[in-house]
Amino acid sequence: MFYGVDYYPEHWPEDRWEIDAHLMEEAGINVVRLAEFAWAKLEPDEGLYDFSWLDKAISILSRHGIKVVLGTPTAAPPKWLIDKHPEILPVDEDGHVKGFGSRRHYCYNNPVYRQYTKKIVTAMAEHYESNPDVICWHIDNEFGCHDTTVCYCDNCMKEFKEWLKERYGTIDKLNESWGTVFWSQTYKDWDSVIIPRRAVTSHNPSLLLDYKRFSSDSVVKYQKVQIDILREITPDKKITHNFMGLFNQIDYYKLAKDLDFISWDNYPINHFSDSIDQISSSIALSHDVMRGVKKKNFWVMEQQSGPTGWEEMGRQLKPSEMRLWVYQSIAHGADAIVYFRWRACTFGTEEYWHGILDHDGIPRRRYNEVKQVGHELRKIGAMIEGSEVKAEVAIIRSFDNEWAFEIQPHKRGFRYMEQIKKYYKYFYSRNIPVDIISPEDDLSGYKLVLAPGLIMVNEKITDNIKNYVRDGGTFLTTWRAGAKRWDNRMNDQSLLGPLKELLGIDIEEYSVIPDDESIDVVFGDNKGTANTWYDVISPVTAKVLGEYKADYISGKAVITVNKYGRGNAYYVGTIPSDNIIKVLLDKVTGECGISVAGLKSNEGIEVLRRIKGADEFYFVLNFNRKPSTIIVNKQMVDILTGEYLNGEITLEPFEVRVLSNR
Template sequence: MYFGACYYPEHWPEERWETDAEMMKAAGFNIVRLAEFAWSKIERYEGTFDFSWLDRIISLLGNQGIKVILGTPSATPPKWLMDQHNEIYMRDMYGHVRGFGNRRHYCYSSDIYQTYVDIIVDKMARHYAGNPNVVAWQTDNEFGCNDTTRCYCDNCLSKFQAWLKRKYTEIDSLNDTYGTVFWSQIYNSFEEVVLPAFTVFPLHNPSLVLDYRRFASDSVIDFQKKQIDIIRALAPHQSITHNMMGAFNEIDCYDLSADLDIASWDNYPNLMFTKEVNPALAAMQHDMTRGLKQHNFWVMEHQSGQPGGNIMFPTPKPQELRRWTYQSIAHGADGILYFRWRGCLFGAEQYWHGILNHDGKPGRKYREVQEVGNELARISAIIEGSVNKAKVAIVRSYDNEWVFEIQPHVMHYSYMEHFTRYYQYFYDKNIQVDIISPDFNFSEYSLVVLPNYIMATDELVEKVNAYVRLGGNVIFDFRAGAKDWNNRMEPLTLPGKFAELLGLTVEEYGVLNKGESRKVAFGGVEGSFTAETWFDVIKTEQAEVLATFDEDYFAGCPVVTKNRYGQGHAFYIGSDLEPALMELTLDEVCKVAETEASHGISAPKGIELVSRNKAGQAYIFVINHTVLSQTIQLHRSFEELLGESVLQGEVVIEGNGVLILAGAKEQV
């Protein structure tokens, strides 16, 4: 297991480097990331490359047993390059140039920029291909961060038009698909097609906008692929990763990850915009990252201090770093690199704090990281090679998420917030989840959830039908099947191609704006519940009704249904359910799908249980996300790895505490 930090030796006097390396070793580090923003340090003048300083720090770290991940520095093209070729700059949807002064000020579609990137990546890969202390590469940095994927420059226009020509071949195929007869938008050639930039008001053809989102994502993937090809040709034994952004959605990260050896992401659980940190959100993004390649992953930037640019976010409290670290490992992280080693004295991230504060002296955070390092030195060999297993999968479709951003249906509606409601339920019940692509295999899961699956291919429809016929269970919800894969409405009664599977039709529907809700009755459960955002007026064909609306003109109409299909079941939810109603509904689903948690542990709210499994052995991470001591009940004896003791019966776990329990059979 890799354990370390992101380090910027170019920010510090060279006489400090040895001290840092010694302190890193004392903290248990065996890896650091270097150079992802160091282009102007490596190539200060065009064509003059200086690797001497990087050689020295890599050697010095190697002497302490610390390996290196090198970043390709393409996120920060230097000023001399931008001055020579200002056509490289991105343009926003209003035509404004995104100028120098931050980072990622380049256009992915620029052939000129690609040439310069190819040169520096080639130079770095040749220089470090045989260096035994360099074990991996990180491409660029945080693709898709800060709305930097969608560019509206002339490079992008011509490349987009070429992309469309490859997809549609004939212009009238595009016209027919988009329905350009609407508003007199028929194109006579691909060269006439526009980018969906600012117009009278932001209401472009939805099919055009979706294709542009797909093109923008593909542009990043192509840009990265060229770097990967260079590194693989010169340094085939060094792994390649990229630090993705969890729930961020500018890029289809399934496609981005396909070319990588390892998926990574940047985890900042305390970068909060709400009053309380919800640990389920970090857990969900860990599971998203693991699902990109259905394999364990790295956390390339792991919060170690209070984040901040011009303002600062909350300071991690004692033992929070340790708790967050073990949550990451529990969900499949095989590499942890804290961001950052030390707070910088200058530049735009002076307030982005690290393990060490600006004075460079070891303090509380360093001692906490050192504690984790000492623990991992003892247990990493035990848990290495273990993986997460789940019976439940939630399908994340970037295309469907983009469609809801293009046309959210209801003001302020968020696909990801809706998606998170499902995840929150399983998290609260300690039922492990995989988050997967619609292209992945469903057969290994007892339950598959497809939130807001408004667009579907014929292949996906048949895949789901076959899965349920053979005994699988699925959940669909409102807007399922409304559109084809090109973002145009299907001429079918809803839920379209899923109607037979779900055993119902939707006769009409409507929105419930913010603050609106309708009462719902759930089976024989006493009391009234509410639903919001949307209502479907459902007519059941074969489906069994689990819950009904209890007011308005559609009172008595189903809200939640269950349909037997072959050997399995298909559930449908025709509104956004309040938490208590969501819990009742998903409790019923999990009973049918037999997906209840079975860790052999009873735990109160605030305790997260996650299992990694290896060779029939389960390692159960018990994480207390509260500041108060909590009591859990163990239904068998367990060996506790961190404390090296045997536990059974009632066990008290301190606030922010972590246990790793072994001794259970392989279960999920």
Template sequence: MTVGVCYFPEHWPRQRWERDIEQMAEAGLEYVRMAEFSWGRIEPERGQFDFEWLDEAIELIGDHGMEVILCTPTATPPKWLVDERPEILQEDPDGTVREFGSRRHYCFNSPAYREETERIVTRMAERYADNPHVAGWQTDNEYGCHETVRCYCADCSNAFSEWLADRHGDVDALNEAWGTTFWSQQYPDFEAVEPPGPTPAEHHPSRLLAYYRFASDSVVEYNRLQTEILREINDDWLVTHNFMGHFSTLDAYDVAGDLDLVSWDSYPTGFVQDRREAEATVEELRAGDPDQVGLNHDIYRGALEQPFWVMEQQPGDVNWPPHAPQPADGAMRLWAHHAVAHGGDAVLYFRWRRCRQGQEQYHAGLRKQDGSPDRGYADASTAAEELFDLGPVDAPVALLHSYENLWATNIQPHAPEFDYWTHAGTYYRALRRRGVQVDVVPPERDLDGYAAVVAPTLYLLDDALATRLEAYVEDGGQLLIGARSGEKDPYNKLPDALQPGPLAGLVGATVAQHESLPEQVPTRVGYGGDEYEYRTWAEWLDADDATVQGRHRSGPADGQAAVVDAERGRGRVTYCGVWPGRELADALVGDLLERAGVTTHAPLPDGVRIAERDGHVWVTNFTDAPVSVDVPGGAAWIVGHERVGAYD
């Protein structure tokens, strides 16, 4: 377990570097990430390279006993390159070019840019092939940030047609798979299928889903181009990429397949402001939401089923959310412990020093712009001191998460409030409220060994997945499936069979009706002797071969089945046909965990979370008041924002 920092020596005078790097070492930092936006500095004109400044910075870092993570600088092609090869720029759906002047302005499918990428990555990797201080590489930076996964340029149009041809072979197969008879949308050939531009009415959902898949695959392919070069030059390097939080357009699991290590960038007080339905509370503005952050920790840990890194950890106030409140005292230390508890092996703060120029001047660092320590510096030093080595997290429960389901439900949410993340988060939060560790993994993952599995929604479904889930339950698994499962086939068409399609046999019920409801409609559902609220989504179930555990108690649905379960072999499956409110989610998840024999805690208060890793238990308190929680071992609580409890 270690702590590090992101550093931009190119932003500061050479004479300052030694003092900076000395202070990093003093703070106990072990890793320094560099160079992710340095192309313009490394190659100020085509073919004129200047690596000496970077050589020197690496040398200094090595001299102080720290290691370097280098980045390929492809997120920011310089102006001379854009002027020379303007076709590398991305385009909006209406053809507007995404111009130079910020970052991520290149197209993943541009042959020209792939050529330039190969050139700069090779050159840079060769430069540091034998450098003993370079531990590894981050490819590019935050793929897809600023809505750049999906591009609509001519190169993308060609690549999309090729991608479709590879998948379908024959255009009639595509027409059949998508169902293009609807509204006379038949395609005469693959070239005729373009990225989805501006149309009078909404797009064909099968075309949109294909385009979203294609766009994500384009990033995977582009990243692989980089990882292959790096591995060829030095295959001892750790190769990683820094993903983002609650990021929706890129399949991180797919990209992760080409990495040695998954890392991500964690900004708790920003996330509660800009990627969550509920308005942030005052406490959350100060420390974030442990479940929102935790879900991302668990996705990225789940990606390779191994410890992850936080490649960028919020160091103080940041520039990009609507507001920039100062984090609570100690929050920067709390976040490091919280990450480690969820399986993080390293936490690198972003950035060393507040930047004097450009778009991120309002982003704090561990040091202020004049070099003096900022609020995060002491927190980072403390965390560096407190952390020790640990084995991996061993989670008893898996939560199934799929980017394709996210895309497909976003294409047809059928209610403005139907947000994939919020719906999945309802189940995740209920699990974490009981102090249970959760692997967040794709549905294709091997589920053997999980005592329980929660699938908030399995929207797109084929027989193969249904069969695997059946086997899991038959073998003794405890499975909880949420609403909208089995609505669609993998091409985003309705199957012949009623929902949940291929899962109907396992679940023992079909969906007679579904409806979506605005907030003003009162909703009630009975379950286990109590009545609960639900929200947004309701299904009315016909239970052919299952026990009705819950019934609707409101609206035209009154009396219809809403929750059913069934024993299958040595296991049991529950299907919940509504988006449960918090209390119903607690009840469903509590019953599941009990059935599965998973050790749980009494439901924890908001903001307080328990997590076990390698025999140690973390209790993290994201609230502004001390709390008392009964933990295994009955340890006494220290008043304060968090407690790193290490009791065996």
């Protein structure tokens, strides 16, 4: 198993590099990421390459048994390049050029920048082609961070029109799809098509959705420029990029497709509060989203190792807390942990973004905790290597649908992802593993599939879901499902559109629920409330499970289930209170025969299982700030300590156990 750190030797005197490498080796570090922001050091002037310093750093690390993930430095174009070609800078929706002085200051569609990208990537690939210590390429850094996915420059205008031509073929088809007859927005030809720079009021929602799709595809296309070079010159080296969890400006399913594996940057302390659910469940969901983009294990390329901060600082990591987050990462499918960063920098924007070592480079408590984990992973790494998370439940995350709700949230403050979190929390609190998947993924291996917020569907997605339910699967979706076409236009057929037969209901009418109003709902003997939205449901072939108990909709259906083929399709016409979701999902999971972890635990203890053949590994993580208990219902061994366990076990705050069935 790889256990590493992000290292920036260019920030420190060369006589320090040997000291750092020795300390890394002592801590069990066997891999580092290098050079992802070092373009100005690697190419101080156009065509003048200097790899000597990087060669020396790699050589020193190699002597201490440390391999290298090498970053392409394209996330931070150097000043000399901006001075020569200021046209590569991105443009905001007001037409203002974003200047030099930070990072990610380039447009993905700029042809000049693509040429310079090819040059630096080619030079690096040719120089390190035969270096056995470089085992992997890391492309760029955090595509889209700082809201840099979308650009509104003239190059993007040109590329967007070409993208639209390929998508629609003719201008008449585009006009029909977007409904441009509204407000006299009809385009006579391709030259007249606009990009959504700031207008008097809202742009056409179909235009906005397509521009989000185009901007995402532009990132994927730019990444492919680098991948093609690296594949040709260094075919034996793996390629990755560091994703950002729940980030939604890029379709991660598409971005992941050309990579060997994905990595992501995990900073749980940024989400920290006293609420267990808000911290650990949110990070768990992020891990599962990352595992789902390729449906395989992943790396954490930046695992938090200290207080974060640019202008302001986050809080300190408490003793054993860093270790806890590391093991949560592994539990959810991380095959490598790489900390950010080795040592806090004494200059630049990230002076307050701490690492394993503070600014003075002296090993202290956090280093000792990293060292503890390093020694533990040397002990158990071979055992858990090759193991995977196996889930019987899947939640569909659709970037297109998330973008549609981002454009038109229906109600101020509503977020697509918040509804996914609400359902995910049920499974998390019961230690039921979940895969987060694309709506086009194969559903046949799951007992239960949920798709909150599936407002847009196309024929492929519809057929995928229908076939799954017809063959015996259980499906649950929520309000507004099927209400729109894939081009973000409303369906002109009855609501639910192509999902109507599957769900067996009609929607009589609907409305938002104002913040100052409350609607009561009942599910059997259970009383709860509804918020945000309500559908007034008329069952056709479906059975009513829950009803409203308020105003003129009292007695109308709010939750239904429909038999379809050999399976069942559930519909929830609102956002119910947590107690109603609990009762509903208790019923659904019980009928599906969803299995839970073979350990009973207090609230705040996460238990997740990784499987390798007949071997099972249970990661037991106490996120409580107090001692908490689990009940082990058969004898297991803690592979961290060698201790055999059975019955009730007490875990200290932030304690971790890794149990094996044999």
